[in-house]
Each structure stands twice: as structure tokens, then as C-alpha cells.
Amino acid sequence: MVAMTVNGAAVSVDADPETPLLYVLRNELELNGAKFGCGLGQCGACTVLVDGKAAVSCILPIAALEGRAVTTLEGLGTAEAPGPVQAAFIEEQAAQCGYCIPGMIMRTAGLLAETPEPNDEEIRAALQPNLCRCGTHMRILRAARRAAGRPSEEDNFAFVGSRPNEEGAPS
Amino acid sequence: MKTVLLSTAGLAVLVVAAFFAFALSPEEIEAVERPAADSFDAGLVAKGRDLAALGNCLTCHRSEGGAPYAGGYGVETPVGTIYGSNITPDPETGIGRWSEAAFVRSMREGLGREGEHLYPAFPYTHFTRVTDGDLEALYAFLMTREAVAKTVPDPDLPFPMNVRPLLAAWKLLFFDEGAAPLEGVDDELERGRYLVDGLGHCGACHTPRNLFLAERSDAYLRGGEASGWANPPLAGDIHSPSPWSADEITTYLRGGFAETHGTAAGPMAEVAAQLKDAPAKDVLSMATYLVSLQTGVETPSANGQERPAQSERVVLGETLYRGACARCHEASGEGVAFARGSSQGLPLSQSTALHAPDGRNFAQFVLYGVEAPKGEAGWPMPGFADLLTDEQIAAIADYLRHDLAGQPAWDDMTGRIAGIRSQGESGQ
Numbered sequence: 371m372v373a374m375t376v377n378g379a380a381v382s383v384d385a386d387p388e389t390p391l392l393y394v395l396r397n398e399l400e401l402n403g404a405k406f407g408c409g410l411g412q413c414g415a416c417t418v419l420v421d422g423k424a425a426v427s428c429i430l431p432i433a434a435l436e437g438r439a440v441t442t443l444e445g446l447g448t449a450e451a452p453g454p455v456q457a458a459f460i461e462e463q464a465a466q467c468g469y470c471i472p473g474m475i476m477r478t479a480g481l482l483a484e485t486p487e488p489n490d491e492e493i494r495a496a497l498q499p500n501l502c503r504c505g506t507h508m509r510i511l512r513a514a515r516r517a518a519g520r521p522s523e524e525d526n527f528a529f530v531g532s533r534p535n536e537e538g539a540p541s
Numbered sequence: 542m543k544t545v546l547l548s549t550a551g552l553a554v555l556v557v558a559a560f561f562a563f564a565l566s567p568e569e570i571e572a573v574e575r576p577a578a579d580s581f582d583a584g585l586v587a588k589g590r591d592l593a594a595l596g597n598c599l600t601c602h603r604s605e606g607g608a609p610y611a612g613g614y615g616v617e618t619p620v621g622t623i624y625g626s627n628i629t630p631d632p633e634t635g636i637g638r639w640s641e642a643a644f645v646r647s648m649r650e651g652l653g654r655e656g657e658h659l660y661p662a663f664p665y666t667h668f669t670r671v672t673d674g675d676l677e678a679l680y681a682f683l684m685t686r687e688a689v690a691k692t693v694p695d696p697d698l699p700f701p702m703n704v705r706p707l708l709a710a711w712k713l714l715f716f717d718e719g720a721a722p723l724e725g726v727d728d729e730l731e732r733g734r735y736l737v738d739g740l741g742h743c744g745a746c747h748t749p750r751n752l753f754l755a756e757r758s759d760a761y762l763r764g765g766e767a768s769g770w771a772n773p774p775l776a777g778d779i780h781s782p783s784p785w786s787a788d789e790i791t792t793y794l795r796g797g798f799a800e801t802h803g804t805a806a807g808p809m810a811e812v813a814a815q816l817k818d819a820p821a822k823d824v825l826s827m828a829t830y831l832v833s834l835q836t837g838v839e840t841p842s843a844n845g846q847e848r849p850a851q852s853e854r855v856v857l858g859e860t861l862y863r864g865a866c867a868r869c870h871e872a873s874g875e876g877v878a879f880a881r882g883s884s885q886g887l888p889l890s891q892s893t894a895l896h897a898p899d900g901r902n903f904a905q906f907v908l909y910g911v912e913a914p915k916g917e918a919g920w921p922m923p924g925f926a927d928l929l930t931d932e933q934i935a936a937i938a939d940y941l942r943h944d945l946a947g948q949p950a951w952d953d954m955t956g957r958i959a960g961i962r963s964q965g966e967s968g969q
Contacts (some may be wrong), residue, residue: 539685
């Protein structure tokens, strides 16, 4: 039996202590916001907050959660009354297929809990572990910026994908 | 008595004065016009490019996201931070006005063009052994790079370390200026020794340092430390259940990973990223030489023994390992059909980090994970810093040490993890 807090409510989970939190959330507690993507901590679709910090729940056994506080997407707000981060993602229409979005929202919430006014670089670094296959990255970044209270700034995040040529040859 | 004291003091003043005269004596080598890029032979430049990769020049001579060879990387030493210099041919901020003689002198004697002593964070204690021919090629390569105007920060060192002339004393004590070695060594082992001791400067990280931060000649390649990591010994008894073969070392050095031992992480990740571009033949020579230095491996000492007294912690460790680690590392720790890019991680029974005498590297791996080499798709390990507590990671360490490495638990692992956590992620 593992006792923890989920979205503010005390919960006792009677499952094998090796069981990843994600399975307990989805199958036992009927909290389906966190998604199963890769099951190996590689994609971020299952991101939740543990003690306020973003954590992938697919490789987090409940044995590690005794006495700790878990927040899921459902803990941020409801469809009728979305929380500020959720509202920002809706406003920017950041989802295409939407599968990665719960993880993106939780990662953003974790960032804002630690850094209430992140700059663009900090937003990029925080969201870096989460994958999106549809390619709505720019909208996701804008949504994170809106959630950080900077909705009206110019549209584009600077593109930072290029690498200088490795050998330093004259270009 | 007074006279004796006075004359002793007088003598001391004389010695100090003489020393300063010596220390300040290196002469400036006259500035030259920046040589035209097309004045260098293309073959020589290509040779220099290979040598620059073997020497890992970029690690220190490029800052995060900065232009190649423009410097700015902060080398953290126990006394302060020293920044890699700009070695592009920019005349003002780089080495554009350096003649070849000035470049050769810097590598051989650790002196800047104007005669100033250079800090041995620039590993001229190794580069002094590089041949004339190789230095000529390196000069040709560097002088044909794109000139980048960038001024790097001054060393951030406290007094008296910030007094450069005092480096003359350090050199007198610890710097063995090398005679130019023979050109064109064909023997693989000798070629390997030349590269490991010279340009490769492996000892800069893998040889322990004395109080004056000089490499200890009595502990050649017996393991050192850098940026919160333990740099494993390359010579003598190595921290591994099985010896490295030359092929395994070559794969590790050029690919950043050896499935039989581990991943090049921390400061070593950058080394492997550069050796990827070095000639395979040369890396194999280095590996062949390094293999010749291994005398033994670690043997299990705790196998089959009862679990240690804090066995409740070991049981918790096993549960956490199965839930958090096993899906990539296999439930038994024995990887089957291992292949990078599949869902399988290193078989931990082979892990060099797990067989080390302290848990520093293990803690680094678990807290911060492994990043794929920059610009490459890969199979990174996620960090567990925000998933597991220090006690929980220590429990996993206890379990793995006992059941997979067959070694006693590390001392005060919880404190070790807390210490590394408080320093933050480094070296990656």
C-alpha cells in the first residue's frame, strides 16, 4: 500500500510497488490526462508534476511516491474552467493531434512553478524533453509564452536550429 | 644573530629578484601580417584538421553555441576558471599575428606570443611532445579557419594565482619541456603512445594531480577527476569486470559508447564527439597503446554473500530498479541482443560507473541521464533528479552494487548524491 496525494486528495494505492505511476493514474484512478507514448521516458507524453516538478510517470514506480504529491492535467483545471496554462494552449490552438499536449502543458506548468517569468531560451530548454510528431512546436512555444504572461510579443521565436560549421572553415 | 637574519633576508630578496628576472624574461616574438589562407598547402591543412580532432582542441576553444576555435569555454579548476583562448586567425582577438615560431613556442613552452606564461589548463605539458611536422600542420589548419573577432574573459583566479610570472616557478618544478620526438613513427604501439601522451593529452584528466595541480608522474593515467566526475583509470587495474579490447576502446572513443563498458558522458562526451572526426587508424593506435597499460580488472568480492545489514534498503532498491530502470537495462541487468537505438540500455553488470570505487559517476548518470551527442538522433537516458529522492537513488545503488557488481555498497551514497545535486548538472 502506497500513500500519496494526487491532485490534492489523499490516495492509497494497492498495487505492486514496481508499477509505474502512469498505469495507476490511468487504470486505477481514472485520470487519463497523462498519455502512454513510449513507456521508456523518452517522449514526455506521460509528464505529471511530482512535488511540483515535471516528471515522466511511465518510469516512475509508485514505490518512489510514498508521501509525495502528484499533480496531473486534471489537477490544473476542467474543460469548463481550464487553468491558466491550459487556457493558453487553447487560445494558441497548440494541439494538432493533441497526444503530446498534456505532457507539454504539465512541463510548462512545472517550468512556471519554478521560473514564473521564463525567457524564450528557458521555455525551449524546459520543453526540450517532450516530443511532438505533428510539428506544432511553434504554437506550443507561443502557448508557453502566453502562459508565462507574454501573449502579445512578436510572433516568431528565433530559429536556433542551425549549427556553425564544425571545422571553422571560412564560409 | 641579527646579521645572520639580515643576510638571510637579503639573500631571499636576491633569489626572489633573480627569479622574477627569469620569470619575466621570455621575449616577445614579433607580430607578423596574417598569412594568406592560400599560402598553406591543402594537404598540410587536411593533416592539421585530423590532428586538431585528435587533440580535442575544440573542447576548450569553443564556447557553448559559439564559433569553432573562437574560444570562451570555461575550464573549471580547483582554484578558479580559465577560459579557452580564441585561436582563429583574427589579428586582434585571435592568433592572426602569430608567426609559426610563436605558435610552436606556445605549444612547446607554454608561452604566448608576447612572452607571457600560459596557464597549464592549456595542456602544453603534453603538447610539448608534438613533432615539428605535426605542429606545422596544426598551424596551417588554424590559420586557414574563419577569423572570428571575439575576446574571451580573463582567467577568474584569486591572488596569487592571477600573477602570471609565478607560473615560471610552476614550470621549473613541474614542466618537463619535451624534445621534439622522432617524426613518422610507424609502430602502432609507439604511434599510440605519441598520441595519448602528446596531442591527445589523456593524462590531463585521467592522471591524478598533486597539490600544485601538476599531473603526478608516479600515478600515470591512474584516474583523476573533473567537473564532479571521476575519470576512470586507464592504466593498471581498471574499474571493470572485464578488460577493454582495442576495438572496444576505438568504438567508445569514436562513437561515445561501448556496450561492454559504458557511455562517454560528462566531460568525456565532448572528447568522443571530436574523435568521431579523427582518423580511425590513429584512434585504434591510441586504443592499442591504452590496452597495453591495463594490468588487471576488478574481481567481485561480495558475490554470493548475504545482503548487507541495511537489506531493507536493498529490497527497496530492487523494487525501484525494476520499476524505473529495468525496462531499458533488463530486469537482471544482463542485456540481451543489445543494440544501441533499440530499447535496451547498457547491461549494468558491465558498467564501469557501477564498478568504480565511489558512486560519483553513477550518481551523475542517474540524476542527469545521458544526452545524445549534439545534432544526432540517439537514445538518451532520462535524468531522474526530479523523479527519485537522494535516498531512493542510494537504495538503487546499494542493490546494484550488491547484486550486479558483486561489490560492497558505496559509503554515504545519500550524501554523495545530495552533493552532486547541489552542484547542478555539469560537464554536459
